[in-house]
């Protein structure tokens with residue numbers, strides 16, 4: 001990659017960012033098309049967020065990904081939000097369009113693309129989603145448009161209920177939307193006729209990779225099990241689902257697809273998903 005006087009800069013802000021796979025997969029995509037773009041990671045502490053966004057304006061940085069802990073706080077410094085980011089109240093992508101900063105959230109679109117990539121069509125299906133945090137909010141909003149039934153189970157019941165109420169109030173898709181507490185009794189009842197299970201909690205994430213959100217006895221071969229956790233790549237939930245011959249989708253696939261949607265926002269090109277996927281796997285030591 002040749003950096004020139006005209007190179008457009010994209011990047012990531014968060015704290016920490018050192019572990020991020022985004023530089024690797026975005027630069028692979030820029031290189032694939034021979035685009036004069038470069039992607040770098042910036043560690044930005046919470047107290048410096050305002051200055052960082054001012055710096056983005058002053059330096060004419062073209063686009064950013066935003067990760068923890070800035071996804072919500074960054075909104076106050078932007079000029080506009082796309083419809084989904086407005087509803088979710090969270091931003092993971094910024095486009096600098098001629099000095100106007102526009103915020104987007106690409107998690108939901110990334111999750112839908114990951115499902116479709118694996119040949120899974122969520123329309124007409126019953127989806128059980130575990131968790132009601134930022135990731136669940138984005139994914140639930142997107143999938144509520146597609147599914148026949150969406151059940152949100154969360155440790156903190158009030159958050160699941162709030163999300164379900166927001167979705168019901170926003171849209172009249174005809175989708176049945178329910179909320180309940182994440183406990184073994186409710187999981188067992190809802191899993192009995194579920195088609196797709198999505199783990200949008202951080203259960204199973206390193207260093208707690210020995211934990212899993214549901215009893216393996218509830219996993220079946222006709223089920224799609226999608227774990228948003230990508231560290232480790234093969235979570236205990238996915239290992240147990242594979243043993244039961246369920247269709248499994250890992251969090252890295254979604255991570256790459258949400259990055260692919262960011263790439264498309266910044267460049268206007270169709271993202272080279274396979275190139276990005278290969279780069280992501282390679283960076284964690286897998287050859288795919």
Ligand SMILES: NC(=O)c1ccc[n+]([C@@H]2O[C@H](COP(=O)([O-])OP(=O)(O)OC[C@H]3O[C@@H](n4cnc5c(N)ncnc54)[C@H](OP(=O)(O)O)[C@@H]3O)[C@@H](O)[C@H]2O)c1
Nearest residue numbers: 131132133134135136155156200201202228229251254255
């Ligand atoms: N693959 C991707 O592209 C992608 C994108 C975004 C996020 N993610 C992953 O998705 C996961 C959630 O991220 P997030 O941004 O939504 O985080 P978040 O906003 O902090 O939400 C965390 C969720 O996990 C639940 N939770 C945490 N610990 C739990 C426990 N011990 N038992 C039961 N529930 C528990 C929380 O329940 P309470 O509400 O009760 O606290 C909440 O629903 C993370 O692992 C993250 O890495 C992946």
